[in-house]
Amino acid sequence: MLRLALKMLFGDRAKYGMLVCGLSFCALLMSQQTSVFCGLLLWTTATVRNIRVPIWVADSKVEQANEVVPMREIEVQRVRSVPGVQWAVPLFWGIQQARLPDGTFQAIQLTGLDGASLVGRPAIIRSGRIEDLRLPNAVIVDQVAISKFAKRGIRLKIGTVFEINDKEARVVGICETQRSFLGQPYVFTTYSRALEYAPPQRKLLSFILVQPKPGQDAGTLVRRISECSGLRAFESDAFSWGTLMWYVRNTGIPISFGTVVLLGLVVGIAIAGQTFYLFVHENMRFLAALKAMGATFGVLAQMVLLQAFTVGFIGYGIGVGIAAIFGNLVLQKGEPPFYMPWQILVFTGAVILVICSLSAAVGLVKIARTEAAMVFK
Amino acid sequence: MSASLSPQIAVRTVDLGKTFGKGEGTVHALKGVNFEALCGELLMIVGPSGCGKTTLLSVICGTLGHDTGSVTVFGQDLAQLSSGKLTAFRGKNVGFVFQQFNLIPTWTALENVSVPLLLNGSSHSDAQSASAELLREVGIGEKLHSLPTELSGGQQQRVAIARALVHRPRLLICDEPTAALDAASGRKVLELIKARVCSPERCVIVVTHDSRIFPFADRIAEMEDGQMKAVHSAGEWKALYV
Numbered sequence: 001m002l003r004l005a006l007k008m009l010f011g012d013r014a015k016y017g018m019l020v021c022g023l024s025f026c027a028l029l030m031s032q033q034t035s036v037f038c039g040l041l042l043w044t045t046a047t048v049r050n051i052r053v054p055i056w057v058a059d060s061k062v063e064q065a066n067e068v069v070p071m072r073e074i075e076v077q078r079v080r081s082v083p084g085v086q087w088a089v090p091l092f093w094g095i096q097q098a099r100l101p102d103g104t105f106q107a108i109q110l111t112g113l114d115g116a117s118l119v120g121r122p123a124i125i126r127s128g129r130i131e132d133l134r135l136p137n138a139v140i141v142d143q144v145a146i147s148k149f150a151k152r153g154i155r156l157k158i159g160t161v162f163e164i165n166d167k168e169a170r171v172v173g174i175c176e177t178q179r180s181f182l183g184q185p186y187v188f189t190t191y192s193r194a195l196e197y198a199p200p201q202r203k204l205l206s207f208i209l210v211q212p213k214p215g216q217d218a219g220t221l222v223r224r225i226s227e228c229s230g231l232r233a234f235e236s237d238a239f240s241w242g243t244l245m246w247y248v249r250n251t252g253i254p255i256s257f258g259t260v261v262l263l264g265l266v267v268g269i270a271i272a273g274q275t276f277y278l279f280v281h282e283n284m285r286f287l288a289a290l291k292a293m294g295a296t297f298g299v300l301a302q303m304v305l306l307q308a309f310t311v312g313f314i315g316y317g318i319g320v321g322i323a324a325i326f327g328n329l330v331l332q333k334g335e336p337p338f339y340m341p342w343q344i345l346v347f348t349g350a351v352i353l354v355i356c357s358l359s360a361a362v363g364l365v366k367i368a369r370t371e372a373a374m375v376f377k
Numbered sequence: 378m379s380a381s382l383s384p385q386i387a388v389r390t391v392d393l394g395k396t397f398g399k400g401e402g403t404v405h406a407l408k409g410v411n412f413e414a415l416c417g418e419l420l421m422i423v424g425p426s427g428c429g430k431t432t433l434l435s436v437i438c439g440t441l442g443h444d445t446g447s448v449t450v451f452g453q454d455l456a457q458l459s460s461g462k463l464t465a466f467r468g469k470n471v472g473f474v475f476q477q478f479n480l481i482p483t484w485t486a487l488e489n490v491s492v493p494l495l496l497n498g499s500s501h502s503d504a505q506s507a508s509a510e511l512l513r514e515v516g517i518g519e520k521l522h523s524l525p526t527e528l529s530g531g532q533q534q535r536v537a538i539a540r541a542l543v544h545r546p547r548l549l550i551c552d553e554p555t556a557a558l559d560a561a562s563g564r565k566v567l568e569l570i571k572a573r574v575c576s577p578e579r580c581v582i583v584v585t586h587d588s589r590i591f592p593f594a595d596r597i598a599e600m601e602d603g604q605m606k607a608v609h610s611a612g613e614w615k616a617l618y619v
Contacts, residue, residue: 001495004481004488011483289479292440293540294468294496296461372440375475376431376552 001295005303006310008283015279019272019311020318023352026268027319030261031340031348032326037257038344039337044247045240046180047093047109051120054218055210057088057225057233064246065239066181068094070203075231079208082228084216089114092194093206095184099163100154108145108187109180110164112194119209122188128158128173133190139164140173145185147334164197179334181247265351272315273359276308280363284370291372304363312356316349387451387548387580388414388437394445395432406432408603409446416547419571419581419593424600430584431552433600437582438471438550439463451547468496472541474570476553478533480525486512486536487521493544511539515569531562538569549574551583555590567593 009016048056048065057079059069079088092112097105113120113133121130122140132138141156149156160171169187177186189197195204210233212221218235225233234242248254280287287300327338395407406429414420422430435441436448439455448455451470458466472493480489487508494504509521515535517528525533534554541549551570555563567590574581583594591597597614599606609617 001492003501004484004492004495007488008481008483283481285477286479286481289473289475289481290492290496291464292438292467292473293493294464296464299496373435375440375473375479376435 001299001303002306005306008286008303009279009307009310012279012282015275015282016311018275019279020315022271022275023268023312023315023355024318024322026264026272026355027316027348027352028322029264029267029319030351031320031344032323033257033260033264034344034347035323035327035338035340036336037253038341039339040181040253041244041247042339043179043181043183043337045243046178047111048236048240048243049178050122050186051091051111051209052123052236053120053209054212054236055222055225055233056236056239057208057210057229057231058206060230060232062232064243066243068206070201071205071208071231072203073205075205075229076208078229079210079225079231082221082225084213084221084224086211086213086216087117087119088208088210089117089119090191090205091120091207091209092191092198092204094198095182096164096187096197098169098187099166100149100152101160101162102152102154104152106145106148106152107182107184108164109182109184110194110197111186111188112191113188114209115190115192118190119211122175122177122186124176126174126176128171130173132172133188135170135172137168137170137193138172138189139169140175140188141171142175142177142186142188144177144179144183144334145187146174148185165199167197169197179337183335265355268352268355269358272311272355273362276311276359277362277366279307280304280366284366285375287367288370288372288374291367291370292375297368300367301364304367305360308356308360308363309353312352316352319352320345320348385416386413386449387416388412388582389449390433390437390446391449392446393433393436393443393448395429395436395441395443405603407436407443410600410603410605412598412605412608414580414582416580417575417577418595419575419583420596420598421583421585421591421594422598422600423585423591424606426586428600429603430600434550434552434582434584438473438548439467468493469544470547472544472546472549474534474537474541474549474551474554476556478525478537478557480533480536480540482525485522485524486517486528486539489525489536490540490543493540493546497544508539508543511543512536515539515573529562530558531565534558534562534566535569538566538573542573547579549579549581551581551585553585553587554583555585555587560589563587563590 045065059071061069076088076090094110095107096110098108099105118130133140146156158171162169198204212218222233222235327340330336330338390410390412393407393410397404397406410433424430436443490508490512491504494507512518512521517532517535520528554566570581571593594611596608596610598608
């Protein structure tokens with residue numbers, strides 16, 4: 001009977017097509033939009049993922065990774081003095097203006113690494129050597145800088161010279177970084193040179209990067225640093241999550257994406273639910289005939305559920321498949337952001353399952369209420 | 378099983394009553410109907426529209442509950458059966474031929490016919506082979522894989538009859554089986570039913586308006602206003618009305 005139930009579904013091509021299209025659209029809208037949302041949020045933690053240290057220390061007022069409240073340089077020494085700290089190094093991070101050879105300006109994320117250790121160095125160096133950062137006026141730029149400069153006709157390569165706040169910067173390497181929320185290129189240099197590039201201020205230290213001693217629990221050390229220094233310390237993962245949640249709480253991003261996802265859900269329920277109801281309604285005479293011939297409600301329920309979940313499965317596959325193709329295409333271009341973890345697939349599948357279950361339930365209620373005797377009317 | 382029933386009585390109704398609606402809109406569709414259908418006979422139920430023929434048919438085959446009285450089919454009081462058991466009883470013992478055929482349009486003739494067997498637990502291959510054999514016997518062996526829309530009205534009704542008979546039910550219920558057919562096709566359908574179904578252990582009940590098929594009846598039950606007015610033998614009917 002289940003085989004025949006599928007034939008009944010596939011035989012009504014118009015409704016079958018409508019159901020699959022509705023559910024595909026719903027799955028596409030939800031998976032694509034949630035993936036863009038996740039990608040966008042992931043961009044907000046790019047600095048944490050690019051620098052890669054276990055513990056971050058910032059001013060006590062700092063709430064997230066893209067917020068800088070400058071500290072005094074003495075704070076590095078205070079953190080180093082906290083028991084359990086293996087080492088602690090300063091980090092400069094801030095938005096600066098680069099003046100390109102053609103005279104135009106480009107905002108950059110200037111990242112000043114500790115000159116001795118180069119802790120926080122980019123994970124992937126495409127060309128050049130990280131040690132060359134110690135050369136005079138040396139900077140390493142990322143792939144975003146390459147593409148941004150290229151749009152202005154400037155082919156950035158090792159040896160290219162540009163200016164940061166009227167001071168010369170010479171490219172000694174090209175690296176690869178995680179793209180940031182603001183979309184500005186990362187420019188790496190040493191901490192001391194970053195302070196030269198940055199406009200003079202009394203306080204210029206952005207973050208302190210900390211490594212716990214071997215065997216030292218990072219969570220315990222974070223609490224100890226906060227208590228001893230009065231600064232705010234974060235474990236790397238907590239800093240990333242805190243940053244994500246800050247954007248969720250303080251921006252309209254979740255609402256705008258949530259609205260689209262909700263729209264997908266409503267469209268899915270409206271199209272799939274209504275079409276499936278019509279499908280059951282139009283077949284009610286035949287279902288009643290089956291009921292009269294001895295089909296129990298259980299058999300009819302199995303048939304209807306199989307039909308509902310079959311269109312759900314196909315619609316889900318098509319929708320998520322198109323979203324994945326879209327993601328694959330945009331990832332190569334670098335924008336818009338796209339990140340599709342398995343949780344999105346599970347979430348979308350669960351929503352489609354709910355829509356199909358609701359649609360089937362509406363049909364089953366109608367079947368349950370219909371007397372087999374209607375076949376004689 | 379009721380011990381009081383004679384084995385040759387297929388269906389018996391006693392003071393059968395059925396009411397639809399409540400208050401001023403109440404319709405008394407059946408008002409104490411008493412009648413018997415015997416094994417081996419083709420009984421036709423006739424009467425004007427709205428007299429309760431279809432309601433009686435629905436109650437007899439257990440697709441509609443009754444309010445008063447009793448209905449016994451092959452010795453089984455239908456009121457004593459739970460919903461599930463009634464469905465199983467119907468699936469095993471009753472075959473249906475509907476006015477509008479009710480063949481599922483997206484299934485082939487073979488698939489439509491195999492449904493009662495599948496519902497009774499037969500395997501797919503057994504159901505297919507038995508259905509194909511029966512379709513050949515009713516004369517449409519070359520249309521096994523045709524959809525209902527590719528068949529003429531007469532052919533569709535043959536498929537419907539094959540579907541009603543494939544699981545060898547003891548009671549065949551036909552609701553206006555010739556209403557959608559021309560005279561020749563209607564006659565052929567009745568000839569088929571008469572030839573293939575009427576046997577000592579089976580009973581056929583046909584509700585019809587079509588006087589052209591009256592000659593095929595063994596007895597004709599006349600209903601009027603929710604009551605059984607009279608039950609005539611074929612000869613009596615012919616003497617009275619022809």
